[in-house]
Amino acid sequence: MSAPVLxxxxxxxxxxxxxxxxxxxxxxxFDLSAGEIMGLxxxxxxxxxxxxxxxxxxxxxxxxxxxxxxxLNGVELxxxxxxxxxxxxxxxxxxxxxxxxxxxxxxxxxxxxMKLAIDAHERLGKxxxxxxxxxxxxxxxxxxxxxxxxxxxxxxxxxxxxxxAIAIALLHRPAVIVADEPTTAxxxxxxxxxxxxxxxxxxxxxxxxxxxxxxxxxxxxxxKKLAVMYxxxxxxxxxxxxxxxxxxxxxTAGLIASLPAMATPGTPLVQIPGTTPSLxxxxxxxxxxxxxxxxxxxxxxxxxxxxxxxxxxxxxxPVSHARELTT
Amino acid sequence: xxxxxxxxxxxxxxxxxxxxxxxxxxxxxxxxxIDIVIPPEATVEIREEAIxxxxxxxxxxxxxxxxxxNLLRGDLGRxxxxxxxxLELIGGRLPATLELVLISVVSATVIGVTLGIYAGYRPDSWxxxxxxxxxxxxFSVPSFxxxxxxxxxxxxNLGWLPAGGRGDTVQIAGLDWSFPTIDGLSHxxxxxxxxxxxxxxxxxxxxxxxxxxxxxxxxxxxxxxxxLSEGTILRRHLLKLISIPIITVFGLELGSxxxxxxxxxxxxxxxxxxxxxxxxxxxxxxxxxxxxxxxxAFLFVTINFVIDLVFALIDPRVRRGMSA
Numbered sequence: 001m002s003a004p005v006l007x008x009x010x011x012x013x014x015x016x017x018x019x020x021x022x023x024x025x026x027x028x029x030f031d032l033s034a035g036e037i038m039g040l041x042x043x044x045x046x047x048x049x050x051x052x053x054x055x056x057x058x059x060x061x062x063x064x065x066x067x068x069x070x071x072l073n074g075v076e077l078x079x080x081x082x083x084x085x086x087x088x089x090x091x092x093x094x095x096x097x098x099x100x101x102x103x104x105x106x107x108x109x110x111x112x113x114m115k116l117a118i119d120a121h122e123r124l125g126k127x128x129x130x131x132x133x134x135x136x137x138x139x140x141x142x143x144x145x146x147x148x149x150x151x152x153x154x155x156x157x158x159x160x161x162x163x164x165a166i167a168i169a170l171l172h173r174p175a176v177i178v179a180d181e182p183t184t185a186x187x188x189x190x191x192x193x194x195x196x197x198x199x200x201x202x203x204x205x206x207x208x209x210x211x212x213x214x215x216x217x218x219x220x221x222x223x224k225k226l227a228v229m230y231x232x233x234x235x236x237x238x239x240x241x242x243x244x245x246x247x248x249x250x251x252t253a254g255l256i257a258s259l260p261a262m263a264t265p266g267t268p269l270v271q272i273p274g275t276t277p278s279l280x281x282x283x284x285x286x287x288x289x290x291x292x293x294x295x296x297x298x299x300x301x302x303x304x305x306x307x308x309x310x311x312x313x314x315x316x317x318p319v320s321h322a323r324e325l326t327t
Numbered sequence: 328x329x330x331x332x333x334x335x336x337x338x339x340x341x342x343x344x345x346x347x348x349x350x351x352x353x354x355x356x357x358x359x360x361i362d363i364v365i366p367p368e369a370t371v372e373i374r375e376e377a378i379x380x381x382x383x384x385x386x387x388x389x390x391x392x393x394x395x396x397n398l399l400r401g402d403l404g405r406x407x408x409x410x411x412x413x414l415e416l417i418g419g420r421l422p423a424t425l426e427l428v429l430i431s432v433v434s435a436t437v438i439g440v441t442l443g444i445y446a447g448y449r450p451d452s453w454x455x456x457x458x459x460x461x462x463x464x465x466f467s468v469p470s471f472x473x474x475x476x477x478x479x480x481x482x483x484n485l486g487w488l489p490a491g492g493r494g495d496t497v498q499i500a501g502l503d504w505s506f507p508t509i510d511g512l513s514h515x516x517x518x519x520x521x522x523x524x525x526x527x528x529x530x531x532x533x534x535x536x537x538x539x540x541x542x543x544x545x546x547x548x549x550x551x552x553x554x555l556s557e558g559t560i561l562r563r564h565l566l567k568l569i570s571i572p573i574i575t576v577f578g579l580e581l582g583s584x585x586x587x588x589x590x591x592x593x594x595x596x597x598x599x600x601x602x603x604x605x606x607x608x609x610x611x612x613x614x615x616x617x618x619x620x621x622x623x624a625f626l627f628v629t630i631n632f633v634i635d636l637v638f639a640l641i642d643p644r645v646r647r648g649m650s651a
Contacts, residue, residue, distance in 0.1 A: 169552075
């Protein structure tokens with residue numbers, strides 16, 4: 001495998017709130033090669049989105065990256081001054097958000113917004129900028145792109161708006177795009193279209209993609225590898241196929257077992273017992289232990305990540321077969 | 328768009344008609360001006376003659392119709408007290424109010440929005456906290472008191488600025504203006520500051536609230552993720568997104584201040600229209616009161632109309648609502 005374009009090591013992003021320190025991201029490590037798609041899966045509040053924002057250096061007060069390293073094309077991002085970080089955002093790494101209605105500015109035309117994103121990194125003439133913008137709109141599947149540059153966001157459907165957002169993210173051919181649940185707010189049919197279009201674009205342009213989602217089913221059809229997050233940690237990571245077939249972490253196993261596709265028709269869906277712990281008062285040791293059937297006294301200390309080949313998990317008692325948990 | 332404009336103009340005409348009825352009959356109900364116009368020792372003949380000359384002997388609806396038909400010909404009647412055309416009377420006073428109010432409302436908006444955006448952008452800095460403290464003062468300290476303190480400080484104790492009057496004026500388009508002369512400007516400063524303080528406080532609060540809200544939205548996060556600099560984000564994204572409530576309040580403040588800058592005009596003996604209306608109410612100068620209130624209604628209708636057009640200009644969603 002070629003050298004990774006993005007290499008994250010032991011990333012910790014904490015929020016220093018009045019109620020205490022929220023360890024939203026607490027030890028995340030992964031590598032991403034050019035053109036690779038990685039799914040980042042977890043429940044709400046597991047730290048997926050904060051991980052994404054950390055990569056772009058967009059953590060708002062009172063949060064801050066307290067530890068760890070993010071190397072993009074070999075450059076350490078965590079120690080870069082703000083101005084240089086800004087110069088890389090949108091150019092080398094960009095991000096797409098969940099709700100396309102909220103991301104675009106309703107009072108500026110698509111063309112104006114794309115021009116702003118171009119101007120942030122390049123001096124292009126008006127004509128050249130328009131041509132670039134239209135080219136990208138065409139690429140993401142927006143018909144009569146030149147005319148559409150004069151349209152406002154409200155004149156587009158949700159799916160079309162998300163395509164515009166994707167086009168803006170692709171403007172400078174970044175090495176990495178963080179896609180934060182970009183299809184969650186869309187119709188299922190549009191979801192599939194955008195999903196596969198993103199996959200093709202990643203293939204064509206060599207852009208690596210981090211696909212953040214709470215929906216294991218959606219991600220697994222797209223991503224070559226998966227990372228499962230729980231309470232700010234990646235609890236299991238590895239190639240998608242192997243991870244789905246043979247999950248090691250009990251949480252991953254539980255997630256897979258609870259997929260509707262796994263259920264026998266007519267029987268209730270399998271659930272993981274309990275709820276996600278508050279990040280303000282995590283149990284000592286393995287944060288999943290209180291919900292885990294396999295937990296023992298060992299689990300009162302936190303397991304480090306164990307790597308076997310290209311797979312890794314944080315568990316003292318890895319399951320060897322998913323079916324064991326599905327009762 | 329044209330349909331929208333026509334519709335709004337018709338609405339405006341409707342408002343004006345209703346206003347003229349309310350004002351005319353309302354003012355009529357206040358009292359009989361004849362007792363003030365005619366000296367008490369006047370004979371019955373003189374009294375009858377005056378009543379007839381002023382048209383006060385006719386039925387009320389007839390008086391109203393005469394008033395309206397005169398109004399449509401641009402004749403707002405003659406002042407009972409000054410015995411000159413009302414329009415001339417108001418026209419002579421209007422520039423004073425206009426320049427004072429425009430200077431104070433515009434500068435309050437520009438400065439207030441700038442400070443407010445800063446306070447919303449860096450809410451935890453001590454500068455932001457100072458700005459907010461000033462805005463609380465601006466809200467809570469009564470305007471007449473601030474006016475007196477300003478005079479006491481800058482006119483009486485320091486002697487830097489004049490305490491009242493308009494100073495030197497220049498004739499432009501047949502009207503007297505103070506702002507083009509240095510002396511005139513120095514006379515404007517204190518009353519303008521006095522008028523601006525409350526509006527400044529309000530603009531700070533509006534801009535700060537808008538900024539705090541908008542800066543947390545995905546629109547701003549997405550712009551940052553695309554690598555836009557903070558300056559560009561504030562200028563190109565934020566300013567437009569917070570502009571709607573600010574423009575609304577700007578229009579309302581402009582209208583109400585033009586009409587009712589009475590307190591400040593009185594304190595600084597500024598010969599504007601606010602003082603005129605108070606004086607004419609005191610002596611029941613009916614034509615002046617009616618004309619003034621009609622003009623104020625017209626002013627508000629016009630300002631609201633212009634603001635609607637400005638909304639359409641800056642917000643494409645409003646434009647769409649208009650053509651629909």
